[in-house]
Amino acid sequence: MDDSGKPHDPQEPAPHRPPEPPEPAKDTKGPKAPPPGQKAGGGILMGRPFGVPVYVAPSWFLVAALITWVFGGQLERVLPELGTARYLVSLFFAVAFYASVLVHELAHTVAALRFKLPVRRIQLQFFGGVSEIEKESESPGREFILAFVGPLLSLVLAGVFYAGMHLVEPGTVPGVLVAGLMISNLIVAVFNLLPGLPLDGGRMLRAIVWKITGKPMSGTIAAAWIGRALAVTVLIGLPLLTHTGALGNDRPDIGSSDSLTDALLAAILAAIIWTGAGNSLRMARLRERLPDLTARTLTRRAVPVETATPLSEALRRANDAGARALVVVDPQGSPTALVRETAIVGVPDHRRPWVAVGTLAQDLRDGMRVSAELAGEDLLEYLRATPATEYLVVEETGEIYGVLSTADVERAFVSAMARKAA
Secondary structure: OOOOOOOOOOOOOOOOOOOOOOOOEEEEEOOOOOOOOOOOOOOEEEEOHHHOOEEEOHHHHHHHHHHHHHHHHHHHHHOHHHHHHHHHHHHHHHHHHHHHHHHHHHHHHHHHHHOOOOEEEEEEEOOEEEEEEOOOOOOHHHHHHHHHHHHHHHHHHHHHHHHHHHHOOOOOHHHHHHHHHHHHHHHHHHHHOOOOOOOHHHHHHHHHHHHHHOOHHHHHHHHHHHHHHHHHHHHHHHHHHHHHOOOOOOOOOOOOHHHHHHHHHHHHHHHHHHHHHHHHHHHHHHHHHHHHOEHHHHOEOEEEEEOOOEHHHHHHHHHHHOOOEEEEEOOOOOEEEEEOHHHHHOOOHHHHHHOEHHHHEEEOOOOOEEEOOOEHHHHHHHHHHOOOOEEEEEOOOOOEEEEEEHHHHHHHHHHHHHHHHO
């Protein structure tokens, strides 16, 4: 508070969530840049397996249409008698393929829940899916398992569909669908095992380097740079492979529509991998700064006042004590409410001797008491789970330490990000 009795740097108290903790453990099927800070939602809710919401993002419909068109062209050559019905079969394939992607993501989710790591959501979107795991793995062994189970389930699915190929007639609709799902799941598994972030193989590499060096950051740096090298390889190598016919397809002429499509696909894949690797590296570097965000260092010193205390008197006591917050206590000295900073600003100076602090206070409710020892991701996650504008910070003994303002946490978080971006 300044000499006039007004709180320093007032902020608007509209309820809002504190900054989201960085999302360190996002498991991707296929090259997918994790969306840092993105909130739950952003698509159609399809269900809650294991209590985790599954969303289909709008971008999924774009890739579903692309798969339908491309696979439909393949069916025209294999099963020309289908006519336009081939696009219905292709759409079924697109849905079945993304059901396989969902199984891949559920593998990550089940492993995370097994390790008591909260999972915010699963989202199916362009080029795959993402399991948004809110906590970092506690050990490199768990990190490795958490990353490996996704490709493992995709390999299992490929094996199941391979066995299914012996139960259907080749050259029929079921035969083509089962073969396509076998190949697509095999590609998903192999691609995800490539050792570069943000792919599962990159997280596995990160775990190995973490285990060897004892430093998770060293693993992140290694896997992120290999991910960037992988992006360049995809950008250059995929068009070359398709042009030379090394993938078993006809050699397209340079400048043909097929060649341009291959180049565009390679560019998109490379951009997504490069961006995902960079995001993983930035979030890891930010995570190094998070321990500096402690409730104790961000807390404003507070003075206790009783509910009938005039606002002018309460502000005088706060200024004399060098405090910047007011806590309402009962006659026994137990805290009952916090005086809202913006409510103080709204009271004119000439009215303050006649306004009791209790009329400007917000009752303490569950979740508004924060331990002074909370720090880093634990602090951010606690505030995110119980949003408010101010919190009472207490010692382990229950003694009042002060008041933590969400605005102060946000400024510190943004400052930490700015220092890492510089």
